[in-house]
Amino acid sequence: MELVQPLHAPGFSLRQLNGRDWLYALVVLAAAGVAYSRYGHAMDGYEQGILAGSALGLIALGWFWKSWQWYFPLSGALALGGLALYGDDLARGQTSFGLKFLLSSQSAIMWMCFLYFLATAVYWLGLLRRSDFLNRVGSGLTWAATVLGLTGLFVRWGESYLIGADVGHIPVSNLYEVFVLFCLITALMYLYYEARYQARQMGAFVLVVISAAVGFILWYTFDRQAHEIQPLIPALQSWWMKIHVPANFVGYGAFALSAMLGVAELLAMRGILTNKLPKPEVIDEVMYKAIAVGFLFFTIATVLGAMWAADAWGGYWSWDPKETWALIVWLNYAAWLHVRLVKGWRGAVLAWWAVIGLFVTSFAFIGVNMFLTGLHSYGTL
Amino acid sequence: MRFAISLLTLLAIASVIGTVLKQNEPYPNYVVEFGQFWFTGFEWLGLFDVYHSSWFLLILAFLVLSTSLCIWRNAPGFIKDMKGYREKASESSLAAMSHSVALPAGVSAAQASAYLRGQGFLVREASREDGVLVAAKKGAANKLGYFLAHIALVVICLGGLLDGNVPLKVAELFGKVVPETRDIPQSQIPPQSRLSTSNLSFRGNVTIPENSTADVVFLNAGNGYFVQDLPFLVTLKKFHVDYYSTGMPKLFASDLVVTDKQTGKETVATVKVNHPLIIDGVAIYQASFGDGGSPLRFKAWNLGVPNAPAQTLAAKSLGNQPVEINSQRYQLEAGELRTFNIENVGDNNAAMGVNKTFQEVMQSAGQVKHDKQLRNLGPSITYKLRDAQGQAREYHLYMSPISQDGRPYMMAGMRSEVAQPFAYLRLPLDDNNSLDDFMRLRAALMDAKVQSEVARRVAAQALAGQAIGREMREPFEQSVRWVLDRFGQGGFAALESFLDERVPKDKRKDVAQTYIKIVQGAVVEVDAVARERAGLPRRPVNEANYRFLIDSLVGVSALFDYGAPVFMQLDSFDEVKATGLQITRSPGKTIVYLGSVLLVLGIICMFYIRELRVWVLVKSDQVRVAMASNRKTSDLDRDFERHSNALQQLARGE
Numbered sequence A: 001m002e003l004v005q006p007l008h009a010p011g012f013s014l015r016q017l018n019g020r021d022w023l024y025a026l027v028v029l030a031a032a033g034v035a036y037s038r039y040g041h042a043m044d045g046y047e048q049g050i051l052a053g054s055a056l057g058l059i060a061l062g063w064f065w066k067s068w069q070w071y072f073p074l075s076g077a078l079a080l081g082g083l084a085l086y087g088d089d090l091a092r093g094q095t096s097f098g099l100k101f102l103l104s105s106q107s108a109i110m111w112m113c114f115l116y117f118l119a120t121a122v123y124w125l126g127l128l129r130r131s132d133f134l135n136r137v138g139s140g141l142t143w144a145a146t147v148l149g150l151t152g153l154f155v156r157w158g159e160s161y162l163i164g165a166d167v168g169h170i171p172v173s174n175l176y177e178v179f180v181l182f183c184l185i186t187a188l189m190y191l192y193y194e195a196r197y198q199a200r201q202m203g204a205f206v207l208v209v210i211s212a213a214v215g216f217i218l219w220y221t222f223d224r225q226a227h228e229i230q231p232l233i234p235a236l237q238s239w240w241m242k243i244h245v246p247a248n249f250v251g252y253g254a255f256a257l258s259a260m261l262g263v264a265e266l267l268a269m270r271g272i273l274t275n276k277l278p279k280p281e282v283i284d285e286v287m288y289k290a291i292a293v294g295f296l297f298f299t300i301a302t303v304l305g306a307m308w309a310a311d312a313w314g315g316y317w318s319w320d321p322k323e324t325w326a327l328i329v330w331l332n333y334a335a336w337l338h339v340r341l342v343k344g345w346r347g348a349v350l351a352w353w354a355v356i357g358l359f360v361t362s363f364a365f366i367g368v369n370m371f372l373t374g375l376h377s378y379g380t381l
Numbered sequence B: 001m002r003f004a005i006s007l008l009t010l011l012a013i014a015s016v017i018g019t020v021l022k023q024n025e026p027y028p029n030y031v032v033e034f035g036q037f038w039f040t041g042f043e044w045l046g047l048f049d050v051y052h053s054s055w056f057l058l059i060l061a062f063l064v065l066s067t068s069l070c071i072w073r074n075a076p077g078f079i080k081d082m083k084g085y086r087e088k089a090s091e092s093s094l095a096a097m098s099h100s101v102a103l104p105a106g107v108s109a110a111q112a113s114a115y116l117r118g119q120g121f122l123v124r125e126a127s128r129e130d131g132v133l134v135a136a137k138k139g140a141a142n143k144l145g146y147f148l149a150h151i152a153l154v155v156i157c158l159g160g161l162l163d164g165n166v167p168l169k170v171a172e173l174f175g176k177v178v179p180e181t182r183d184i185p186q187s188q189i190p191p192q193s194r195l196s197t198s199n200l201s202f203r204g205n206v207t208i209p210e211n212s213t214a215d216v217v218f219l220n221a222g223n224g225y226f227v228q229d230l231p232f233l234v235t236l237k238k239f240h241v242d243y244y245s246t247g248m249p250k251l252f253a254s255d256l257v258v259t260d261k262q263t264g265k266e267t268v269a270t271v272k273v274n275h276p277l278i279i280d281g282v283a284i285y286q287a288s289f290g291d292g293g294s295p296l297r298f299k300a301w302n303l304g305v306p307n308a309p310a311q312t313l314a315a316k317s318l319g320n321q322p323v324e325i326n327s328q329r330y331q332l333e334a335g336e337l338r339t340f341n342i343e344n345v346g347d348n349n350a351a352m353g354v355n356k357t358f359q360e361v362m363q364s365a366g367q368v369k370h371d372k373q374l375r376n377l378g379p380s381i382t383y384k385l386r387d388a389q390g391q392a393r394e395y396h397l398y399m400s401p402i403s404q405d406g407r408p409y410m411m412a413g414m415r416s417e418v419a420q421p422f423a424y425l426r427l428p429l430d431d432n433n434s435l436d437d438f439m440r441l442r443a444a445l446m447d448a449k450v451q452s453e454v455a456r457r458v459a460a461q462a463l464a465g466q467a468i469g470r471e472m473r474e475p476f477e478q479s480v481r482w483v484l485d486r487f488g489q490g491g492f493a494a495l496e497s498f499l500d501e502r503v504p505k506d507k508r509k510d511v512a513q514t515y516i517k518i519v520q521g522a523v524v525e526v527d528a529v530a531r532e533r534a535g536l537p538r539r540p541v542n543e544a545n546y547r548f549l550i551d552s553l554v555g556v557s558a559l560f561d562y563g564a565p566v567f568m569q570l571d572s573f574d575e576v577k578a579t580g581l582q583i584t585r586s587p588g589k590t591i592v593y594l595g596s597v598l599l600v601l602g603i604i605c606m607f608y609i610r611e612l613r614v615w616v617l618v619k620s621d622q623v624r625v626a627m628a629s630n631r632k633t634s635d636l637d638r639d640f641e642r643h644s645n646a647l648q649q650l651a652r653g654e
């Protein structure tokens, strides 16, 4: 007996997997295998574990979210193309046309910046004119920017090894790199919800916070030359960094996303753009889901951070300002979730709270680096 | 719940205070910053160590208590709920649910049960007077998540309190132990400030120079410290520090030998940042590094006796010693020896993006690597020279010659206030990279006999070159002698002060020019006389040598402001590094980690396992399908539609 499935259920069960899903899994496994055979000797046991875990995680993510199945391999292929153009000579970045204008990490990231700006404008036009076509274009531009951003980070990873074997490291080690990561993660989470809830009008709001981050990246590049690859100080030479930082940025990205949805919901509830935006309940639900994901990853990141701190500084919790602010952010969202789930609150108060949450999160993210000193003293502005 | 939220808010506010107000600084810093009045208040509130103050710990304890109570109160209900199927639900309450539909009869209870089991539900059938109720549920682990997460919080807080060293706090409160506030040698610290090896939990720091041993660490305690005895001896064999080519540190590592005090067992290990050593539950971390007191040898030129050759002076970095110079007593307080001084000598403007063309900016933004012009200025040392009145000046010396415009110089910085930047003196070096030529020239410039001899020769030369007439010879010779004498007593500044006192304002510029010309002309002869007396040939006349002489004049003049009776030059050293170790025992760590794992598992269960309940009440004339979840999201709408459609199709026999 076949049962009709009126709506596509999210998630996956092994039975529903098709040939494409398996092919994707094979590609990821093969890539991980190649990475292992080429670089395995330079990795310690933990790093090999992270490689294996990432491969499995990427397969699961691809099965769960089908768009990931083309997104991730495409960025990877572009990055490999870029690195092939480099060969083993970093100076090619200025002579090879393909690198100079598209695939060197800086070019790819500049394209990312440009495309996010463009996407923001197009989404707003789409929202105001209620044009589904324009919203789709915005969505496409966001995808393109996100592909190039990930490509840029991958290429940057390779470039760091071209500068010197002892300089090479994963590009999540300073404010510049994590801002790019922040843009990517926020955009990806948004793209997932946009497709899942058929609510492209939210893009106009979410892309604003991404554009703000892009603005910061540009200022940081042109004014401070922060894009230069620097070697790692001893405290950062740890495999913990590879998992702690990305986990943290899933949290930050999700919280930023929820804050922008909070703004959209508040406007919709007050009759501004109401007929152009999705229903407040839909926005509200996406906001809740984003905070739930963010809270989980932020918890994991904080725990990982504590474990790393135990290795690097000699104590899992030193009340360092960054740690303390992470705790404050965490308490804030825990309280948010409590009043929603236990007390059943909905609507304007929670939306406002999510918006304020962004300020708390931003302070933990950059404010601490700017205004307070502590053990996390790298990444100062 | 409301109480818990208030506690959490309070905790957050207290945490913010702790990050805004710098914690655990030396108390005098706070007094300077806030003044005595506020300082006393803040200290009373424990704001200088918020996270260990009693009220903060009290909030934590209350939170543990309230969360425990919350778990205790909720447990029976939650467990019952997890186990139950709610098969007593009345038809009317099912009909009143937000997700409820009445289907025409057709599907049997057995069919419905089979379908729901196939969908992963746990199912129970109950025959009631109004029909057969199929009650199904899924995702009971959601409630389990509540237990895991909230128990985790209690566990984490308990682990943290254990490591927060509550027993020590209590002992301190009752005066059983007293922190030491004086800066005295470790061996003289009284027993009430010492903690035995049986102390359950501690975190302290110690600095160990190479080839030295430590068997205690120092724990911060408010304004003072405790001495914690260790169960072992830690000996530093060697400290390694590597740098990248950019001057950034690359590796800090200590080669240690750890000897157990009781068994004498030795463990040899290298501790690096991110790679601690754990012995018997005590962890040793690489925390910092520095100079460990290195033997130094200075060349000391007695500035008061210009002709005296340099003497060797032995000292030790980070050490104090008395020295006697020209029968005056001084205290030499050596600072830290730095063996490595990386400096970016590239164009600063270019590096900061100032005054760059658009194209340059774009070019720079496109590259991830920039060639910085870095150079290592080599070892440096600072020292203070304190006179009998307690006045001190601080000096900063580079050991190696520093090249400027292709010529080697000895650089020495001086300041009289710690807050000031160093003012640097630049002395030219000779072909052997030594100060000998300079010092010889200096002695000659200050020597009255040389001055007369030079004045005589310069005047004779001027006459021979017909620059002056015969009748001018005597006055000219005199004025050369006078200018040299004046210079020898106080450098250019002495000439300037004469000008300011004696020469009318409008003439000063011209006269100054003349003086400078005289000094610059005479210095060639001064050097020649000095070399003749030392049995050396005359210096050939060329651009480089002239430059040397002019630089020497500037140097001699500047030495008058140096403020020290000796010019010291760092000649050699035997570097002894020191490592800063943090040594901890934290029994709560495992507990905290366990709690963290529970917390993550709990959160996953709470958010990603949805509790779903389905009721199918099969009656003769109709079938009532109702659904509920503890999360009212659109997922429930979707599930409800899916399951009710499926049941409908079953009813139609499709």
Ligand code: HEM
Pocket (backbone or CB within 6 Å): A330, A331, A334, A335, A337, A338, A341, A342, B001, B004, B005, B008, B063, B066, B067, B070, B074, B143, B146, B149, B150, B153, B606, B607, B630
């Ligand atoms: C201190 C006293 C606390 C009380 C009385 C309390 C009480 C509760 C209760 C009754 C629930 C509802 C569970 C449910 O209906 O499923 C809940 C859920 C939750 N609690 Fe707490 N909690 C406390 C502390 C905390 C703390 C400190 C955190 C973490 C920051 C926390 C995190 C959560 C989360 C994330 C949920 C999810 C709600 C859900 O899944 O329903 N709780 N809490």
